[in-house]
Amino acid sequence: MFRFLSRAKASLIDSEQETRKHLLWWFLARVVLFTLLFALTTVLRERGLALTMPGMSTSIAFLATLYGATFASALFLQKGCRSVRRFGLLQLCGDAGIIALLIYATGCSKSDFTSLMILPVLAAGLILYRRGGLFLAAVTTIAYGAILILEQLRWLPDYLKQAPHIGTAVPLSAANLFAVYGLLLFLGALLSGQLARRLRVTEERLQRTALEYDRLSLLYKQIFEDISTGIITTDQSDFITSCNQAAERITGIPRGQVLGQPFIRCFPAMFLQEAQGRNVCDFNKPDGSTIRIGYSFSFLNMPVPAEQELESELERELEQKEEERQARWKVVTLQDISQVERMEQQIREAEKMAAIGELSASIAHDFRNPLAAISGSAQILAMEANSLGSHDPATFKTLMGIILRETDRMAKAITDFLQFARPAAIQPEWFDISRLVDEVLVQMQQSINMVAGTVTKDIGAHVAFWADRQQIQTILTHLLDNACHAVAAQQGKVVVAAGEGTEDGQGELWLEVRDQGSGIPPEFREQVFTPFFSIRTDGTGLGLAIVRQIVENHGGKVELDAAPDYPCIVRVRLPMPLPATP
Known part of the structure; x- marks a missing residue:
């Protein structure tokens, strides 16, 4: 060159x-x-x-x-x-x-x-x-x-x-x-x-100037052909105008077959009408194999010559039309992310196994105290087994209470461990979220000392969720447990709210648990969803980690927020199911 x-x-x-x-x-x-x-x-x-x-x-x-x-x-x-x-x-x-x-x-x-x-x-x-x-x-x-x-x-x-x-x-x-x-x-x-x-x-x-232009033109062509990222450009009508070697290698389609063709006809799995950003799709190559492609696009402000001269009073309208036409030129970048996703999955599995190992060590450590208490209580009861009738009822009740409390503590730790280490498959169904909240409140009132009237609902009539009912119940149990613990000292209120909404043009279902406790300190906001991190003395640090895992498996997300009346708000967003095609 x-x-x-x-x-x-x-x-x-x-x-x-x-x-x-x-x-x-x-x-x-x-x-x-x-x-x-x-x-x-x-x-x-x-x-x-x-x-x-x-x-x-x-x-x-x-x-x-x-x-x-x-x-x-x-x-x-x-x-x-x-x-x-x-x-x-x-x-x-x-x-x-x-x-x-x-x-x-x-x-x-x-x-x-x-x-x-x-x-x-x-x-x-x-x-x-x-x-x-x-x-x-x-x-x-x-x-x-x-x-x-x-x-x-x-x-x-x-x-x-x-x-x-x-x-x-x-x-x-x-x-x-x-x-x-x-x-x-x-x-x-x-x-x-x-x-x-x-x-x-x-x-x-x-x-x-001509030499510089030729040099830049050759350099651009060289970069365009040698870059490892696939690049495809389309005109204002979404017809493909150029395609580099990387795009040809990734998709397996020769550029001669795509140049001048509509983009949607050559790549039906990629949609360019959505908001700009990173998208992922499954792409079927001509040889029959399927790969995962990550793609994104942006608009190009390409000049479009006017087809005819218009009168002076129509010039402004012409400029607006030109701007609209210019915005339709696009450049699409794509990469084969199959290997990347496999590596990410392996990393997640490795992190999960490390977390499970740490949890196992934590459970083994935490089981010492309950086992010691249970063992001591059982030894005292065994020593006085022959004289059980003359045993002090208050002492007997205290020892049995210790055994039951520590047994429940061990059972809860085992349950959290199993939920985090081996999440169940999602089985979505339509259910009434208000009725589910009532069931969770009844169970919690039987298991913990919840003050009556602490939790109130702010849910409209006939609000139905499309999700795994058992796993949403697990989410509510963990969130309400944390909220009730946070307001116990201040005797504050807890509100459970739910409803439907839209975000980025897509329907969603949302669930909020608001409490009037002291809130989450700003320095801990990034760590509360990390396994084994807890600011409670009796917590395992797995509650919010399990909540996030369940929500992400549903394709949603968890947010932390705050309001003047409620220092802590945990919001769960779940996507609305797409309508079935006939």
């Missing part, structure tokens, strides 16, 4: 090649000019107009000599010329001499062709730049001065002496002509040289 750019640069800035081309154009212009002059003078002579010109034979010989010299010069310029600029300078000097002879032969100061002296000067300024133009201006001025001197000395051709030709009356008039034409010649040289310089600078800048 860089060798190509170097060759392109060398060919673009080859000044000798440009000079050779300009000289060839000048040769053509010279031949055409003198041919037209010869034809014009011939026609005027035929019509009887008196012209101060040499004879016809002399004019034809002059024109033939000019043709031959021009052909030889062009051939030499193309084949064997080593110094193009020097050769061009000699040619232009020769042209100035030819024009001087023409002026001398057609009347000297009275010649009708005096204005032709400016042509080789302008050509020299444009082809050889300012120095060449000034040199030709000096040569042409000297040649014209020589013509004026010969005219003053009356060294003229015989046909001019016989013609009604009158030379310059006084030398002062000749000097005036010499000064005027000399000034015009040098002024033309300066102007043409300045114009040529500006053209050269502009051309060099354009060449550099």
Whole structure:
């Protein structure tokens, strides 16, 4: 690529090649000019107009000599010329001499062709730049001065002496002509040289710009083809306009089959009408295999030319339509994330196994105290088994209470462990969330010392959830247990609320448990869902971890919030099931 750019640069800035081309154009212009002059003078002579010109034979010989010299010069310029600029300078000097002879032969100061002296000067300024133009201006001025001197000395051709030709009356008039034409010649040289310089600078800048553009274009194409991420672009009608090698490799579809085709026809599993962001889909490749593709898209503000001119009062409407059309250009990026998802699943399993190992150690540690209490209580009862009838009822009741309490504590730890380590499969069904809340409250009032009236409901009539009923009951049990424990000291209130809503255009079901406790400190908000983290002295640290696991298995999410009346709000969001297609 860089060798190509170097060759392109060398060919673009080859000044000798440009000079050779300009000289060839000048040769053509010279031949055409003198041919037209010869034809014009011939026609005027035929019509009887008196012209101060040499004879016809002399004019034809002059024109033939000019043709031959021009052909030889062009051939030499193309084949064997080593110094193009020097050769061009000699040619232009020769042209100035030819024009001087023409002026001398057609009347000297009275010649009708005096204005032709400016042509080789302008050509020299444009082809050889300012120095060449000034040199030709000096040569042409000297040649014209020589013509004026010969005219003053009356060294003229015989046909001019016989013609009604009158030379310059006084030398002062000749000097005036010499000064005027000399000034015009040098002024033309300066102007043409300045114009040529500006053209050269502009051309060099354009060449550099073109080289940079070509370099960036090649670099873009190289990046577009070599990048490992698949890239597909679509126009305003969602027709595919480009597709790189990575996209071809990932999808297994040759780019020749997708270019110019509707995007949805080639990739029906990818939807570009949704909100921008990262999306995942299952893609069936032509070979029959299925992969997981992660894709996203963004809009391109591509200019769209107007199809027709509209009147001034419709310009604003046109601009709005153009903006809408521009927003439909898209660039789609995609990657094969099958391996990534497998690795993520392995990492999650490894983290889960580590958490289970830590939980096992925690359970083993926590079981020591309950087992010691149960063992001690059982030993006392065994020692007094024979005299059980005379045993103090209060002592007996206390020992049995210890056994039952510690047994329940162990059972709860085992239950939490099993729920976290081996979550049950989801079996969704429609159920009344208000009735489920009532059932959970009845169970909790029997198992813990819940003060009546602590928990209230804020659930509308006929609010039904689509989820696993048993697992939602587990969520409510953990959340209400934490909320009741948080308000026990302040004798606050707990509110259970539920309802339906929408988020990002998709229906959802939400469930909230609000309490008037002290709330969760800000430094612990990121840790409360971590297994084994608890701010309760009697907690296992698995309640909220189990809640999050169940909610994520349902495709939802858990949020922590706060309000002035309720310092702690735990909100569960579950997606609404999609309507069944006929």
